Amino acid sequence: MIKAYKIRCYPTDEQKQLIIKTFGCCRWYWNQALHDNIKYYEKNKKGKINTPAFYKKEFLWLKEVDATALCFTQMDLQSAFSKFFKEKNFGYPKYKSKKYPKNSYKTMQTSGYPVTENDIKITKLGRVKIINHRHKSGIAKSCTISMTPTGEFYIAILWKDEELLKKLEPINKEVGIDLGLKDLAICSDGEKFPVLQSLRNELPKLKREQRKLSKMKRGSKNYNRQKIKIAKLHQHIANQRKDYLHKISYKLTNENQVIALEDLNVKGLMKNHHLALSISDVGWIEFVNMLEYKALDKGRTVQKIDRWFPSSQICSCCGCVTGKKPLWIREWTCLECGTAHDRDINAAKNILTEGKRILGASSCPGR
Ligand SMILES: [Zn+2]
Known part of the structure; x- marks a missing residue:
């Protein structure tokens, strides 16, 4: 376009x-x-x-x-x-x-x-x-x-x-997003966008077909046929993922004036081989890119926050620092104010607060 x-x-x-x-x-x-x-x-x-x-x-x-x-x-x-x-x-x-x-x-x-x-x-x-x-x-x-x-x-x-x-009219709604591997995006308003289930199903199929290919004789008729089959499957998966990411990023940029998310050090994460596969499977990089250019087109703001910001350690309700929690803790209650939290939604809320703080600081005169 x-x-x-x-x-x-x-x-x-x-x-x-x-x-x-x-x-x-x-x-x-x-x-x-x-x-x-x-x-x-x-x-x-x-x-x-x-x-x-x-x-x-x-x-x-x-x-x-x-x-x-x-x-x-x-x-x-x-x-x-x-x-x-x-x-x-x-x-x-x-x-x-x-x-x-x-x-x-x-x-x-x-x-x-x-x-x-x-x-x-x-x-x-x-x-x-x-x-x-x-x-x-x-x-x-x-x-x-x-x-x-x-x-x-x-x-x-x-x-x-x-x-x-046609830039959209500014609206008075903001969202913080926590990116994940099970849920692709967890929003501060409680909405979760799961990783597309069909992708989960297609990936093993792709691996199976690739294994078949590795056993075939290079350059043979069957080998070439199998190669084309795999390429088509790849394309199919990529298209499905893209469609899905377009839909979510379209929705999020339509409905929110400010979108805050973590500045991912994807290069660092990619070094972890196991994690790297999952990240490229769910399409974080693609997703963040889409959010950014859609926001630009619509006059919205994407604010990235420092990836070391301890988004899961703070109670988004009272602001007290509650310390590190092992990954298996999905829900917890703040000892200070008694609020019960979903781990990811709480993180998303903190990401939004931090994003707004950075935005406020950068629009401050004299800086
Ligand atoms: Zn609290």
Whole structure:
């Protein structure tokens, strides 16, 4: 539903300078964060990618360029690392060369960028002249600005369809979500979305078929037939899961203005092999992605909270810290206030409270 295309643009000299400066800042940030991450790793045996904000205190000139562009650079660096750890064919992230630069940066804003027949209005740059033959006007979801080695400028625009643009009226309801493996999502209002039962049934079938395949002679007729059968089964399972996740994320983003959930360290969780399978089976990552982009389209907010936040240790009713509880305890009663809790719903309630606290703090003036 989202269409992209690349068009030539004609920035003024002043705009050109700022664009080139943004390329430079993104490259500088990438190299600096990569360098510091390597140093940090040598010392602490774990990685840490500093945010652009971390450097802005010392290197004030970073504030002059589009902050979103730096955020996207951070995301790119993070994904370069996760690809390196997850996929065999990806090497260690490299420094970006000044000599052979890839001059481009990506930017985005919640309300989108208005595009007319003659120009597009972009953060920090203002109106940039474009030759816009194909689309008369509309809203760009995000754009990537680039410069060729010959000094021509282009903008790749991701369009939002008009239909998608209709933001929903703000509503006065919020929800906290605890993600689980038995119930995919447990909401602070008590609603639970179980993991799709049909998936549970299909997975053993898939494993059975895969076992059959492993016993067949490679390249034989039967082998190839079985391979296609498995691929179809895979597709079927993936589609079912996707449909289900779409339905839940659609509902949650429709009915709530703020959605708070834990910022998962999926990379860390994925290292636990047994857990990794379950996580990809239930589709946490896909689900959180869907929530995020649907919220963006509808004008809702997804607030992530620190994954170390002790959501299951606090009584959501009186706020007292009740300590760690073993996983088998599904229900408990607070000794302070006497409230009986469902473990997961209580956690979801605490996640919502924490999410709202972070949101309140970040919208506070002076920060
Ligand atoms: Zn209590």
